[in-house]
Amino acid sequence: MPVHRNAYRKSFLLIIIFLVLISVTFVVALFVSYNLTAKYVENEFGSKKIDVLEQTIKPYNDFFQNKIPEITSYQGFLDSASAAKYAASVFHDYAFVRSIVFYDVLIGSKAPITIRRNNLDISVRSIYQYWYKKGKVFGAKRISPSDESDFKEMAVKLNNYIAFSDTSRVSSQDELFKTFWNVKPNKISYTNILRREDIKIYRDLQQRNTVKASYKQNMMTFHLDPYQLKIKNTHHELYQNVSIQPVVYDPVDSEGDKLITEVSFPGSFSDYKLYFSSEHGYLANEINKRFMPIGAVVLLISLFLVLIGWLIYRNLNVNIKLFKLQYDFINNFTHEFKTPVSVIKIAGSNLRGDGELTERQRKHYGKILDEEADKLNDLMNKLLSFTQLENKSITLKKEEIMVEDFVSRYTETFKIKYPDFKLNAQITGVQTFYTDPVLLGSVFQNLIENAYKYSHPQKKELSINITHKKGDIVFSFVDKGIGIPKEEVNNIFKKFYRIENQYNQNGSVGLGLAFCKELVNFMDGEIVVHSKVNEGSEFIVTLPYEN
16 A cells, blocks of 8 residues: 655754754854953943042042132131141041141231232241141141242232122132132142132222231142042953053053053043053953853743744644544545445345345345444444544433443453454452443443454453452453554554554544543543553553442
């Protein structure tokens, strides 16, 4: 019989191409994502330096914006003692302040160091220097050329401000900064900001030069050491080493294959910069750390695609099996109908013929018609019952049966039907049983029929053992047939499924065992099978016992 080629065919080449495509896509995705991650980390290496700068320079900004302007609150009344106390608070909070020079300034009076501009004298009465050493503040009077130069610069700007500022409005921040601040490399000078009332008084001194009066003004110069700034490396994952270096520092030859970047300090630290360096291996650790989640996502996506491919393959495989089952079912079902119909047709033609029939011939043809009609009826009933079971459209009609009589009826029937069939039954511990005799009878009929059909001609034997076990009644059907391959055991109870062998090429549609399982399940029981090829099979039906 020629083997039928299914309309659905497996293409292992397509499967291999799909797997190769997924693998190549996975590798390319990993390569691209790793390079993008590396590029992103390198870009961060160049951009995150601003965060480190902001955190490092934060104490300086606080000092510049908040601590220095406190001098204005004294309104010129600082003396050497209060200036020392102020200096102590500065040294305590801002380690980068190396020393402080305090100028006791007089406006409108002359002293050894005096700047006269616009008919107004601004002089310094005394100069004190304060420094911090071993947890203590030290101070002393001093006058050095640099101190005198700082004072003169501030005095000139202050004199011009008094002479030309607009007292009808509040001075802008830019005007105040240009007048009362003097920012130089590593040094900041500051004079307390004048009120508009004070400016009017000083202008009166300019116009009335004969009036002898003087007013105190405070000025301080802060000498700073940028190397005392505490570097706050907020991105240790990017920067292996961070140091403070002069702006002109550029050790290109000594850095080798390191990544380097830099950013300059603002204000009085503008001659210095933060210098960042990291070895490539150091950044590689961060790249790998960030790449791992991305790689995991890529892997999950690839596995998801493989899963989709497998589901598609499985669906196609199921379709192939369904197609084969449907084809075999139609083929065998047609054959099952065709054979009885053909026999009935022949017998009918003989009965209808013109020749005279003897009584024996008439009975013979009648028997043939009766048997073939029974076969057709049995096949139709089986299909109808199967459909009713699946749709739950039948009811369980229980009645008490005598187990021994019930079993004997079927064994005797099959002994008559198949004289070469050796049937024996053994009943232990049970006499009566409440069940649906029609449904249970169908189970018996199908299992006994299978035992005869799938046995070698010399081993057509079946033992039926019935026992009572833990509230259940157990029916065991043990034959010495051809057995069932291990890989097929899980499929034999599927509808339309047939194991390919010499015994079921004709006369089987794959409904018998599936019908048995549906019947047993409908009766709240279970059916299992144990089998060895060429040794036989045991079908065990377990039903709830009611007496």
